[in-house]
Amino acid sequence: MTTVLAIDQGTSGTKAVVVDGAGKVLGLAELPVRPAYLPGGGVEQDPGELLDSVLEAGRQALARAGVPIDAVTLANQGETVLAWDPGTGEPLSPAIVWQDRRSEGICAELDGERERIAETTGLILDPYFSAPKMAWLRRNMTREGVVTTSDSWLVHRLTGEFVTDVSTASRSLVTRLDDAEWDAGLLELFGLGGERLPRIVACDEVVGGTSAFGGDVPVAGLVVDQQAALLAENCLKAGEAKCTFGTGAFLLANTGTSAARSTSGLAASVAWRVRGETSYCFDGQVYTAASAVRWMQDLGLVRTAADLDAVAADDSEGVLCVPALAGLAAPWWRPDAKAAFTGMTLSTGRGHLVLAVLQGIAAQVAELGDLVAADLGQPLSTLRVDGGLTRSRVLMQAVADLTQVRIDVYPSEHATPLGAVALARASLDPSLALEDAVDAWEPSTTYEPRWPAGRAADFRARWREAVSAVTAQGTVRTTTTREEER
Structure with a gap:
């Protein structure tokens, strides 16, 4: 072996x-x-x-x-x-x-x-x-x-x-x-x-x-x-998607062996080339995920990432966060965007701010999920997730609520190296099919949406208004779809 x-x-x-x-x-x-x-x-x-x-x-x-x-x-x-x-x-x-x-x-x-x-x-x-x-x-x-x-x-x-x-x-x-x-x-x-x-x-x-x-x-x-994590999570067929929650959050969807371009502002790139065949993917990025948590640690809002769920309030009481601490990627592509909190009052506490940051990360993931669905021509039914921040039940539930899809948590903390292991196996044994080089797995935890669709839509509409306020500062550059250009 x-x-x-x-x-x-x-x-x-x-x-x-x-x-x-x-x-x-x-x-x-x-x-x-x-x-x-x-x-x-x-x-x-x-x-x-x-x-x-x-x-x-x-x-x-x-x-x-x-x-x-x-x-x-x-x-x-x-x-x-x-x-x-x-x-x-x-x-x-x-x-x-x-x-x-x-x-x-x-x-x-x-x-x-x-x-x-x-x-x-x-x-x-x-x-x-x-x-x-x-x-x-x-x-x-x-x-x-x-x-x-x-x-x-x-x-x-x-x-x-x-x-x-x-x-x-x-x-x-x-x-x-x-x-x-x-x-x-x-x-x-x-x-x-x-x-x-x-x-x-x-x-x-x-x-x-x-x-x-x-x-x-x-x-x-x-x-x-x-792409290594995409492979480890068995996203081998067109339409299968994962999101890794690390320093940033990265949502990738397999698009098969055709070099398709996104019509909604996502990046299109190579997933892997194996046995002479190239597979492609769409991907979208949230530039700050764990780095936003570290920022909260530096401010004293939480001591460690393990404290997120204990500190986060049950309800944000109207506080919203656009956590653009390193700019915004798809669909805005605004490297100059700055982070913002809105809806704060004298009663706002650190729990509200922590929850607002986590919901802001989840809202960006939900936006990316919509873009992927638009490019694929079908909604996502499941999103596979990995990375250190998947330990936060508050964040994962927010992702399920705002995407309105089931979230399957990858059972290992090592998705990226395990994907690379599969490719090393394929390198050493040319007779080994790629799907046989990848280890089978079952989710360690599954999150189903708890919010009704109307509540999720209302939250996302208000959150987009907050994004609009952020991106209105300075020169606005939008990415239009090809359909809109027509």
């Missing part, structure tokens, strides 16, 4: 798990990493801290498992970039995190190319994606070395190879959605035409070997984190 060390290198931590062929976790280690939140929308990480966390977490997980491994696999943040020396592997810049908004000006310069970029890449022109941050780094930090997403650097340090996987590349704004290859014209558009770029590999490919964890072990099954 294949035993895999899976490393999930995330925004606020690195997790390593050793998983056997039956899906049992034999060893686990988690180490925090600390993004620096800077004035002006900057978010950076120390590359050395990222690498050290990958090596140390991997070694700790292996020590706890006490068994040899057959492969190492890596899931990555997706849109975090850095410059580095391809000769020495040394970083030449901080890592510019996916939440960083300092490339807004570059996106504004290219506003006239918005439709061309969307049609070519399936993505919305926004600082969230890789290329604007790469261009900003080149303008403001260094012209030396190469500039890539963080996975390419980490894999290079492990194997010496210069690669990125197809799902990560599809998040860049400079790859074509239809064939997931670099697009020379878009690279020129972002001022990246002369850059040396990594080879794009499939998700079921052995990309090299590493001795970083003892012996010489293949590195295989590379994938971006959210």
Whole structure:
């Protein structure tokens, strides 16, 4: 049976798990990493801290498992970039995190190319994606070395190879959605035409070997984190969807093997490429979920995330929150949006504020669910969820109430690494079908809507009015559907 060390290198931590062929976790280690939140929308990480966390977490997980491994696999943040020396592997810049908004000006310069970029890449022109941050780094930090997403650097340090996987590349704004290859014209558009770029590999490919964890072990099954969770939660058919509640909340829906574009402002990208066939997905983002909880911790509203349910009021008493602490994504795409509370009175307490933040996160997820349903042409019947914040019954019930669909909680805290494990298995055994590489599961908890549809609709209408007030500040840019354009 294949035993895999899976490393999930995330925004606020690195997790390593050793998983056997039956899906049992034999060893686990988690180490925090600390993004620096800077004035002006900057978010950076120390590359050395990222690498050290990958090596140390991997070694700790292996020590706890006490068994040899057959492969190492890596899931990555997706849109975090850095410059580095391809000769020495040394970083030449901080890592510019996916939440960083300092490339807004570059996106504004290219506003006239918005439709061309969307049609070519399936993505919305926004600082969230890789290329604007790469261009900003080149303008403001260094012209030396190469500039890539963080996975390419980490894999290079492990194997010496210069690669990125197809799902990560599809998040860049400079790859074509239809064939997931670099697009020379878009690279020129972002001022990246002369850059040396990594080879794009499939998700079921052995990309090299590493001795970083003892012996010489293949590195295989590379994938971006959210797509890894989509796979682990068995969203293998068109229309099946999941939402991961981590630093942000990310709702992805499988769209099958056709490279469809969203008509409602969602991003379209590669889910994975396995056995020569590419699967695609729509995705929408809530930029602040656990990071909004950390913000509440910093303000003293809650001590830890485990306190959310105890502190949250039973009713918000009319208080609403638009938790746009790092801007708003689909369908607004307003990186300049700021967070706001409305409806407060002298009787408003911390419990009302905590509940309003959780309901604000849930309301954004509900908006994304509507967009996915519009693009798929059918409503979601079930939403599968994973991530640390699924422990909050208040948040999960709010998601069920506002989406008006059943919520199935994934039984493991390790959806992302388990998805990467499935791809590593597929890499090592070419005869293994993808569906057989994924472990079967049953939900640990299910939430059904308690609010009647009318109450949910009324809440969401009032919440949208609050969003309108937030987005009215400054220049409003809306994303219209193709039907509306007609």
